[in-house]
Amino acid sequence: xxxxxxxxxxxxxxxxxxxxxxxxxxxxxxxxxxxxxxxxxxxxxxxxxxxxxxxxxxxxxxxxxxxxxxxxxxxxxxxxxxxxxxxxxxxxxxxxxxxxxxxxxxxxxxxxxxxxxxxxxxxxxxxxxxxxxxxxxxxxxxxxxxxxxxxxxxxxxxxxxxxxxxxxxxxxxxxxxxxxxxxxxxxxxxxxxxxxxxxxxxxxxxxxxxxxxxxxxxxxxxxxxxxxxxxxxxxxxxxxxxxxxxxxxxxxxxxxxxxxxxxxxxxxxxxxxxxxxxxxxxxxxxxxxxxxxxxxxxxxxxxxxxxxxxxxxxxxxxxxxxxxxxxxxxxxxxxxxxxxxxxxxxxxxxxxxxxxxxxxxxxxxxxxxxxxxxxxxxxxxxxxxxxxxxxxxxxxxxxxxxxxxxxxxxxxxxxxxxxxxxxxxxxxxxxxxxxxxxxxxxxxxxxxxxxxxxxxxxxxxxxxxxxxxxxxxxxxxxxxxxxxxxxxxxxxxxxxxxxxxxxxxxxxxxxxxxxxxxxxxxxxxxxxxxxxxxxxxxxxxxxxxxxxxxxxxxxxxxxxxxxxxxxxxxxxxxxxxxxxxxxxxxxxxxxxxxxxxxxxxxxxxxxxxxxxxxxxxxxxxxxxxxxxxxxxxxxxxxxxxxxxxxxxxxxxxxxxxxxxxxxxxxxxxxxxxxxxxxxxxxxxxxxxxxxxxxxxxxxxxxxxxxxxxxxxxxxxxxxxxxxxxxxxxxxxxxxxxxxxxxxxxxxxxxxxxxxxxxxxxxxxxxxxxxxxxxxxxxxxxxxxxxxxxxxxxxxxxxxxxxxxxxxxxxxxxxxxxxxxxxxxxxxxxxxxxxxxxxxxxxxxxxxxxxxxxxxxxxxx
Numbered sequence: 018x019x020x021x022x023x024x025x026x027x028x029x030x031x032x033x034x035x036x037x038x039x040x041x042x043x044x045x046x047x048x049x050x051x052x053x054x055x056x057x058x059x060x061x062x063x064x065x066x067x068x069x070x071x072x073x074x075x076x077x078x079x080x081x082x083x084x085x086x087x088x089x090x091x092x093x094x095x096x097x098x099x100x101x102x103x104x105x106x107x108x109x110x111x112x113x114x115x116x117x118x119x120x121x122x123x124x125x126x127x128x129x130x131x132x133x134x135x136x137x138x139x140x141x142x143x144x145x146x147x148x149x150x151x152x153x154x155x156x157x158x159x160x161x162x163x164x165x166x167x168x169x170x171x172x173x174x175x176x177x178x179x180x181x182x183x184x185x186x187x188x189x190x191x192x193x194x195x196x197x198x199x200x201x202x203x204x205x206x207x208x209x210x211x212x213x214x215x216x217x218x219x220x221x222x223x224x225x226x227x228x229x230x231x232x233x234x235x236x237x238x239x240x241x242x243x244x245x246x247x248x249x250x251x252x253x254x255x256x257x258x259x260x261x262x263x264x265x266x267x268x269x270x271x272x273x274x275x276x277x278x279x280x281x282x283x284x285x286x287x288x289x290x291x292x293x294x295x296x297x298x299x300x301x302x303x304x305x306x307x308x309x310x311x312x313x314x315x316x317x318x319x320x321x322x323x324x325x326x327x328x329x330x331x332x333x334x335x336x337x338x339x340x341x342x343x344x345x346x347x348x349x350x351x352x353x354x355x356x357x358x359x360x361x362x363x364x365x366x367x368x369x370x371x372x373x374x375x376x377x378x379x380x381x382x383x384x385x386x387x388x389x390x391x392x393x394x395x396x397x398x399x400x401x402x403x404x405x406x407x408x409x410x411x412x413x414x415x416x417x418x419x420x421x422x423x424x425x426x427x428x429x430x431x432x433x434x435x436x437x438x439x440x441x442x443x444x445x446x447x448x449x450x451x452x453x454x455x456x457x458x459x460x461x462x463x464x465x466x467x468x469x470x471x472x473x474x475x476x477x478x479x480x481x482x483x484x485x486x487x488x489x490x491x492x493x494x495x496x497x498x499x500x501x502x503x504x505x506x507x508x509x510x511x512x513x514x515x516x517x518x519x520x521x522x523x524x525x526x527x528x529x530x531x532x533x534x535x536x537x538x539x540x541x542x543x544x545x546x547x548x549x550x551x552x553x554x555x556x557x558x559x560x561x562x563x564x565x566x567x568x569x570x571x572x573x574x575x576x577x578x579x580x581x582x583x584x585x586x587x588x589x590x591x592x593x594x595x596x597x598x599x600x601x602x603x604x605x606x607x608x609x610x611x612x613x614x615x616x617x618x619x620x621x622x623x624x625x626x627x628x629x630x631x632x633x634x635x636x637x638x639x640x641x642x643x644x645x646x647x648x649x650x651x652x653x654x655x656x657x658x659x660x661x662x663x664x665x666x667x668x669x670x671x672x673x674x675x676x677x678x679x680x681x682x683x684x685x686x687x688x689x690x691x692x693x694x695x696x697x698x699x700x701x702x703x704x705x706x707x708x709x710x711x712x713x714x715x716x717x718x719x720x721x722x723x724x725x726x727x728x729x730x731x732x733x734x735x736x737x738x739x740x741x742x743x744x745x746x747x748x749x750x751x752x753x754x755x756x757x758x759x760x761x762x763x764x765x766x767x768x769x770x771x772x773x774x775x776x777x778x779x780x781x782x783x784x785x786x787x788x789x790x791x792x793x794x795x796x797x798x799x800x801x802x803x804x805x806x807x808x809x810x811x812x813x814x815x816x817x818x819x820x821x822x823x824x825x826x827x828x829x830x831x832x833x834x835x836x837x838x839x840x841x842x843x844x845x846x847x848x849x850x851x852x853x854x855x856x857x858x859x860x861x862x863x864x865x866x867x868x869x870x871x872x873x874x875x876x877x
Contacts, residue, residue, distance in 0.1 A: 093250045096160065099124075100243040103158060104236040117151050123158045138165040138423075139213040152225040152238070159242040161409075164221070166423030217424040224428055227406035234438070235569050241408065244569075245600050246416045248577035251529070277530070279545040280505040280519050282491060282630035285475055293868045295629070296471040296704060298478025303357045303365050306477055307449045307457035307557070308350055309440075311433035311604060312343070312383060313374030313405040316463070317584070318642035331379040333462050334386070337640060337655060338662075338696055339794045342462045343386060347393045349468035351761075352699035355728060355749040356707070358763040359863040360870070366760075368452040370401045370445050374430040380404045394752055394761030403443040405435050413579035413596040422588030429583075433461075433551075434602025438571040441564030449557050456481050457560075459553040459604065463639040465658045467552050469665055470705045472636055476629045480554035486611045486625040487555055489519060492633040494548035498652070499524050500637075501549035501605075502532075503628055506612065515619070518612030519626035521549040521605045525578040547630060550637040551605055559625075563610045574606025634661040640792070651683040655792035660686060666695035673709050676716040690784065690791050693721045700728035700749045710872040711861070722782050722796075727806065729769040729860055731874070739779035740801035743770050746829075747809055768806035769857050776818040777802055811849065811858060817842065832858060853877050 106119040120126050128134075135141055140153060156164060229237040235244055285292040299306075316332035323330055333343040340348070350367055357365045373380035384402060387393070392400060407428035409418040419427040440446055449457065458477050460467050467473060472490050480488045491503050501523040508516045522530060564571055579598040586592050613624050638661035644654040651657030664680045671677060678692050686692070695717070702708035714734035717723060722740040728749050745768035752759045780799035782789070789796045800822040804812050808829025817837040827833045827846070834845045849858060859876040 093246060097243065097246055097250065100159070100239055100246065104239045104243055107239060108236060113148060113151060117147070117154070120151065120154045120158045123154075125160060125162070126154050126157050129157045129162055134162060134165070140165065140218075143213050143215075143218065148226075149222055152222060152229060155229065155238040156225060159238055161242070161418045161426075164418055164420045164424065164426050214424065217422075221424040221426065224407060224409070224426065228408060231406045231435070231439070231442070232572075234567055234571050241600060242416070244575060245411050245577060248575070248600070249411075249413070249416050249579070252577065252579065274509055276507040277522070278505040278507060280503055280547070280628055282547060282628040283475075283479065284630045285471060286631050290868065292471055292475055293706070295475035295478045295482075297865070297868060298482040299471075299474030299476070300353070300357055300360060300478070302456075302478060302481040303353060303367065305453070305455045305481060306367060307452065307454040308367050308369045309436070309457045309459045309555075310343075310346060310369065310371045310462060311436050311459070312462050313372050313376065313379060313430045314433065315374075315376040315379075315429055316641070319463075319640070320643040329377045331377045331382055332641075333379070334382050335640060335655070336793050337465060338659070338792065341386060342465070342640070343383065344390070344393075345465060346460065346462060347395075349699050349703065351393070351749060352468070352703040353474065355700045355763050356703060356863075359861070360865065364763055366395055366399050368399050368401065368449060368454060369395075370403070370440065370449070370457075372405055372433070372436050372439065373402055374405045375407060376428075376430050391752075391759050394759060396755075396758045396760055401443075401445055401448050403439060403445055405430055405439055407431070408599050410583045410585075410597055410599045411577075411579075413598065419583060419585065419593075419595055419597055421585055425588065427583060427585045429599045431599065432576075432601030433604045434572060434574050434606060436604050437560050437564035437573070437607055439564075441561055441571075446557055446561040446564070454557060456554060456556050459551070459555060461551050461639075463641045464550065464552070464637050465640060466634060466638045466661055466665065467550070467636065468699060468703060469635045470631075470703065472629065472631045473552065474704070476552070476554045479627060479629065480556065483627075485554070485556065485627055486559040487519070487608050488553065488626070489521070489605070489608075489628045490550055490552035490636055491547035491628045491630050492550065492636040494546065495633070495652070498548070501526075501603075502546035503549050504546060506609070507618075508612070509618075510614075514614050514616055516612040516614045517619075517622065517624055518608055519624065519628055520608040520612075521574070521603065523549075523574070523576060523603055525576055525580060547628065548633075548637065549605060552636065553605060555607070559611055560607060563607050566610075570610050572602045573609055574603030576601050576603065634664050638662070649684060649687045651687060656686075657683055659792040660691060663691055663693070663695060666697065669697075669705055669708060670695070670712060670717070672705075673712040674714050675712060678719045690789065692719050693717060694723070694782070694791065694794070694796070696724045696794065698726050698728060698748055701725065701730060704870065707863070707870055707872065720781060720784060722798075722801070724794075725770075727768050727770050729767050729857065731771040731773070733773040734775075735772045736776045739777060739781035740798055741777055741804075742801060743804045743806070743812075745770075745806040745810075747806075751809070764856075766809035766855055767857060767860075768809055769811040769859065770804060770806065771813040771815070771859075773814070774816045775814045778818070778820045779822060809849065809854065809857065830854065850877070 103119065103123055106122075107116055110116040110119055134157075145153065153165070156162065225238060228241055232238075232241045235241065283291070283295075285295070312331065312333045314332065319332055319335065321330040321332065321335055322328065333341060335342045337345060347369075350369070354365050354367060357363070371383060373383050380402065387397075387400060387402075408431040410427040410429050411418055421427060456477065458473055460473070467490070476488045476490050479485065489503050494500065494502060501521050503519060503521055506516075506518055506520045510516065522532070527533070563573065569575065577598050577600055579596060581598065582594045583597040584592070584594050608626050611625055613622065615622060638658040639653050640655040640658045641653040644651065644656050651660065660680060660683055667677060667680055671679075677695075680692065697708070701711060711730050712732045715732065716736050718738040721737050722742070723737060724742045724744075726748055727743055727745040730743070747766055747768045749767065750761050750763040751766040753762045753765070754760075779801060781801060783797040783799050786797040802819055802822075803824045805824065805826040806812060807827060810827030810829055811832040812825060812827050812835075813833070814835040817835055819835075819842075825833060825835065825844075830849055831846055832849050834843075834847075836843045856877075859874060862873045862875050864871045864873065
């Protein structure tokens with residue numbers, strides 16, 4: 018028998034070892050998904066045999082074999098140097114022909130075309146224009162020809178010859194391809210790679226075009242891959258691209274290039290008067306503010322799936338407390354606008370810019386939701402949707418693009434930090450200017466408490482009033498949380514100047530900065546550094562300056578997080594979990610471009626960046642990941658976020674002399690569910706000092722449910738033991754037709770509800786039902802008291818006990834009054850007076866006095 022020869026093939030993160038002798042070809046494989054389970058395919062069992070039907074069939078044996086050593090280390094140095102030279106040549110090219118000339122001179126491109134890789138991919142049978150062919154050459158030059166299905170992944174990383182004899186390797190590889198492709202019984206003698214799926218090819222070309230054009234500031238496709246490898250190289254070899262020191266509040270006398278200090282914060286929880294003033298600045302400045310929602314993320318950890326179609330859904334579509342998360346964002350915004358209307362008597366519609374992506378049909382779902390909701394009564398012109406490009410996911414081992422199959426790279430959104438450059442490219446900043454906006458608040462969709470009380474208003478108010486460029490809303494960081502920290506960055510420059518600015522370090526970068534997450538470690542930041550929550554105020558002109566820059570500063574905070582598994586299903590329906598990541602940017606690191614420069618070292622100077630600080634559950638609680646069965650941890654789950662909503666409700670209502678049980682730790686409710694449900698429409702405030710003037714006295718018993726969906730509301734001495742749901746069509750106003758669109762007019766024909774000296778008792782929620790999903794507000798009930806207000810309908814209950822199941826439904830234009838009499842309940846339903854039809858028979862009058870908002874109940 019002839020001596021066996023071995024060769025090694027790296028295909029898509031899976032290593033194949035071929036052992037060839039004169040009588041057989043054996044294939045062993047090892048991937049990141051397996052440790053010792055390898056499989057053998059040899060010519061004795063992979064032969065084609067006739068089936069009973071007369072068609073040929075292929076038999077495959079899966080015999081465990083011994084351990085196969087991993088592939089040799091990827092030569093980062095050679096590849097980095099090659100790509101740097103290539104990027105430099107492309108950056109100096111002024112025309113497409115010049116660029117084509119540069120990539121044609123690359124060794125990988127030459128070899129790809131010289132050794133019939135182009136023909137084997139089938140692209141020679143496709144009519145590509147000059148630019149499309151250039152994109153194909155770029156992917157080859159980037160070392161990713163395996164995405165084209167050309168079969169030339171078996172060359173070494175330096176661009177040299179095959180790892181082993183071509184004939185042995187090629188024979189074994191063709192055997193493998195034949196086995197896989199003929200599982201369907203197709204007796205096609207033509208090689209599969211010659212077949213080109215036009216849909217998949219066009220999708221690939223779109224991806225390549227997006228990467229080439231959007232990442233032009235770093236060198237397009239070549240620059241993207243170069244940045245991936247540079248970051249991966251730093252991670253693998255523990256290299257740091259900066260010198261730094263972590264210091265405490267005491268000033269260091271040295272002069273390092275970079276120091277990180279705990280930042281100063283404006284603590285809203287400690288200075289009530291300043292907080293109230295800042296919130297008023299935010300309300301007054303609402304006509305100068307826009308809103309930005311980065312909704313393009315894939316939200317894989319949430320695992321949201323359409324229960325009917327089985328389609329994966331984006332986070333914005335999560336049904337939370339009776340509505341999608343996106344609808345929740347709009348409700349919070351409308352509550353602030355309603356507060357502005359009540360104070361100043363003017364309608365204010367905030368323009369909303371939403372960054373979407375094609376991941377999980379994100380853009381399509383969000384667009385359809387807005388259309389079905391008639392653009393939430395705001396008009397389509399008040400929305401600007403712009404779609405971020407998807408980028409290739411790469412292997413953590415060598416930066417190779419992961420692929421599901423031929424022409425189908427695994428792609429993910431490139432992080433929310435692309436928002437500034439994308440907003441500039443798509444004209445979003447000009448659109449805000451057309452709406453006369455100077456600043457904007459930025460909020461992520463999964464954070465369901467961000468608009469609680471005054472945090473966002475105060476942040477925006479300070480930003481506008483003080484002329485700041487960037488503001489963070491922050492809070493205490495939870496130990497071990499997967500969230501970044503806010504820091505004060507001090508940099509010493511070679512020219513003797515110093516720069517200072519508030520910034521953020523993502524948790525994925527802690528190792529790079531030598532930061533440890535331990536309460537007893539030397540570099541612990543548990544108490545010193547506040548949490549980054551990605552709630553921002555940004556001056557639009559400063560953000561536009563960053564987004565319009567022609568270098569990598571337009572993509573702040575570029576990171577390569579390879580600590581998570583990339584999960585995908587390949588063309589054969591096989592599920593893969595590969596250690597990898599993609600090039601991401603972080604929107605909050607725009608702060609790195611906004612630091613102030615000083616001639617001398619100083620710590621106390623006023624900066625263009627700032628932080629407002631508040632109690633954690635008034636700032637952040639996110640529904641980011643699906644809770645696993647039997648998992649006792651509720652952190653960042655919809656369940657845990659609901660408990661924080663209820664804790665806020667306790668803090669809000671207990672101040673109003675309403676007795677109710679306090680919410681304990683998450684562990685108590687991990688299996689039993691919450692002690693009660695209280696869901697209040699944000700337009701009751703949203704500032705708590707406003708809401709608290711609408712509630713006073715009474716109690717809410719454990720196991721009760723309170724839902725108030727009306728803004729003009731009065732609660733005085735109400736005892737609730739059971740379920741009470743108040744639902745209104747016109748919560749904050751009524752829709753009017755304007756320029757062929759339905760626009761919500763604030764304060765016009767609002768519904769109203771008064772409850773005074775009322776005792777409510779019913780069996781309420783069936784807390785024992787296993788069908789209850791509390792965070793969805795999808796629960797089973799034995800009994801309830803429901804008040805349903807159509808149009809501008811009004812309901813009043815005074816000095817009455819309401820026991821058992823009741824539904825009080827009030828028609829549009831009517832007022833229902835429920836009291837008690839000797840025989841039971843007295844229910845009177847009368848038309849609202851004509852002169853009160855628009856404004857109501859009573860309303861809350863909002864007045865400003867000494868930086869605070871006071872309410873007066875006005876009746877007609």
